[in-house]
Amino acid sequence: MKALHVITGLGIGGAEQQLRLLLRHLPVDCDVVTLTNPGAVADGLVADGVRVTHLGMAGNRDLAALPRLVRLIRSGGYDLVHTHLYRACVYGRLAARLAGVRAVVATEHSLGDSQMEGRRLTAGVRGLYLASERLGRATVAVSPTVARRLRNWGVPAPRIEVVPNGIDLTRFRFDPLQRLHTRRRLGLPEEAYVIGGIGRLTAGKRFGTLIHALARLPENCWLLLVGGGPDESVLRRTAHEAGVADRVLFTGERPYVPDGSPGPDLPSLTWAMDVLASPSPEEAFGLAVVEALASGLPVLYSSCPAIEDLPAEAAALARQVHGGTDEFARALAAARAEGPRPRTAPEAAHHYCITRSAAQLMDVYAAASSSSPSPQGVSSS
Known part of the structure; x- marks a missing residue:
């Protein structure tokens, strides 16, 4: 399997460092695209031998980034696209589908009861998120609490998989x-x-x-x-x-x-x-x-x-x-x-051992890559 991870940025942060740690334990050939800010974690990924591409996105409304991302996904021959963080989820899921990749997974790292990644949970934020979510096969919640929040937001329960963050x-x-x-x-x-x-x-x-x-x-x-x-x-x-x-x-x-x-x-x-x-x-x-x-x-x-x-x-x-x-x-x-x-x-x-989380994520990948999505969420127990 060849997978592309799309993330909003690669400065030092919880989601970004979690991605680097995860790629050290996934038995998958992975590349990474960062929409913006190829910071310290990008350097770390490159040192680990991961190919990192900076898309050069100028802002949330830089629609010209979408065709660039579509071309990159098509040329890479990826079997699966995995998106991380709000902007990357919105653009990445759409780009993957336009590029012909149907196995699309997104991880929701930062959904709170009143905010997501520091932005208020307005009707517009929710509407755009849900519209793009339907383009994927599964949304990974990093905790049962986040899974509950996703359900309350309107994400169908069968599409939610719980795979907790992992630590070394x-x-x-x-x-x-x-x-x-x-x-x-x-x-x-x-x-x-x-x-x-x-x-x-x-x-x-x-x-x-x-x-x-x-x-x-x-x-x-x-x-x-x-x-x-x-x-x-x-x-x-x-x-x-x-x-x-x-x-x-x-x-x-x-x-x-x-x-x-x-x-x-x-x-x-x-x-x-x-x-x-x-x-x-x-x-x-x-x-x-x-x-x-x-x-x-x-x-x-x-x-x-x-x-x-x-x-x-x-x-x-x-x-x-x-x-x-x-x-x-x-x-x-x-x-x-x-x-x-x-x-x-x-x-x-x-x-919360990282090897356990990586094994659970592989189950999600297998289900997303099958001809029909799994009707059951992956348990975190």
């Missing part, structure tokens, strides 16, 4: 020596209690909540924010106004796997933390939470379907926090008071 358990296995090395590289005091936040620095992630909570915690508490985004300057100003700017570290975007760029990679940064806090009120999966659990970290979260869809005992170190600054400050103080625990991955992390 080996990459996140706790390394105490690397923890010490990374903390020294970051300039953290030896006695520092490090609160971690991982994700795009946008208003929806509510990292300002953690900055204000830090101001209510002892002086040896630090905040390590991993990620980049449009709100970085806002968060820096918030830290300054809260009087904690000297205890908040911004690492910028960090890769999932070593790629030769300066600074520690994402797993090394999770090893340097003492607790992971995720105050985002609306998530489609909660990949940062699962990765933190894989490194043995205790986790405080507002929303994480990946954990909420499992039995409570599968992630004993994960605690849901309802509320804002006051509630997170109290929860962080309580986590600090409990002291360090053994850094071992719980059952929840093993449930």
